[in-house]
Amino acid sequence: MALFRQLDEQISQMLALLNKDDRWLIVINADPDALGAALALRHIFKRRVLDVGIGHINEIKRPDNLSMIRFLRIPTRKIIPNLAAQYDKFAMVDSQPHHNPAFDQFQFSIVIDHHPILPDKPVNAPFVDIRPKYGATATMLTEYLYNLHIRPPKLLATALLYAIKADSAGFERSFIDADVTAFKYLTKHADPAILNRIARSDFLLDWMRYFSRAFYNLRRIGQGLYAHMGKVENPDILVIVADFFTRVYGVSWNVVSGEYNDKIVAIFRGDGVRRDVGKTAASLFGEIGSAGGHKGAARAEFDLAALDGKDPESFIVKKLSRGKTQNVQRI
CATH class of the missing domain: 3.10.310.40 (Diaminopimelate Epimerase; Chain A, domain 1)
Known part of the structure; x- marks a missing residue:
């Protein structure tokens, strides 16, 4: 019995959009779930396209976000016109295009998210995977990695693990069995010492x-x-x-x-x-x-x-x- 659900159709559709000559930017509103999911999607893309980067629209000042970026080596950059101009394809994780006016400048080819779907604001893109019942987008990306037979490296597994922990508030918010399964699976590959350092980065004195x-x-x-x-x-x-x-x-x-x-x-x-x-x-x-x-x-x-x-x-x-x-x- 498979550990996660089979995603053959979704993966085929998504990979069909990738080309060796493309430059992809994964656009996020940075928080733990977005950072973890973006790092996982970058890992999937990096040997299938010419270049793939991560760009965030918001100012990052929360200590746990800064700790994730520092200790897990997440190569995200603040999006400015000069950065966006370097890429010709755009993906989004942990958001939908209508969530922030800053997303209006992009034509997204891929949208992967777990937030509720609004009937009056449909998401139009060549590939859309939105599952509102999931507690974290990081769980969805863990399923993608598993279906692609990619064992997450230590830092990536730690990023995804913390993302699930943060977005589910330690499983105090809404979640499903897949979130628990992903959490247990990632625990085997993550670095508990780094996870603890990130989890304890709660407040700035200021x-x-x-x-x-x-x-x-x-x-x-x-x-x-x-x-x-x-x-x-x-x-x-x-x-x-x-x-x-x-x-x-x-x-x-x-x-x-x-x-x-x-x-x-x-x-x-x-x-x-x-x-x-x-x-x-x-x-x-x-x-x-x-x-x-x-x-x-x-x-x-x-x-x-x-x-x-x-x-x-x-x-x-x-x-x-x-x-x-x-x-x-x-x-």
Whole structure:
């Protein structure tokens, strides 16, 4: 009995798009799952095409992401026009083209992802493999490697292992049997010492002031928490704080928002039981920006100008409380 599902058809379709003369860029919004999946796809491509690189659209400042890049030697670079111009084919992992306006400049030939599919925003590319039930895109790429009879080298196995661990929040978020199987399989090939170093890279000392700001601005809205951080140096800090608030007893969801590059970014976290925060984010903010995600983790992003001068914090409070501001309490 095969360890993973057979992917003969998918692999044939994907490999048919590769040519020895092509230069491919794997485009990501860098986080652990995207970094691990991109490294795996690069490993598959590297002997089948002329050149393959990894490029990220976001600023990378989260310590675990930086540790992954450093210790696992992930050759990703920030995408600028001069970099993109060096490539003629583009692939995407752990995202879909509508997830960020920065993706609009690319015509993707390959899209591999595990986020929910939005009926009104179909993904059009020669090869599309989207499996929303999977806990991590890294699991999908592990299946690709296995089907191609490629044993992942130590650093690649460690990257994929940490990616699954991070995106499933240690299997506290939604996952399926394939994620567990991939995790067990990769454990045999990964470096536990490096994995531990990456896993312990949680916070930067400079971020402590943001936690202080979050506590000061914290509000209780029904069974959830909300904090607006004002201007932030990087939206990754919003993710860190939102993840922290998931540990508060008796709270089923939380939202942490902030202002970054003339945009409002709101990070949603939930227990995945009482409400689907991906659907919540899409319903509240989908009309004015990009919004959506999973049952337990989601994101919304929209232009500050869309508020027409309204206070961002008050605007989001009203949205989250459905206009019933009497249910909002400062903590």
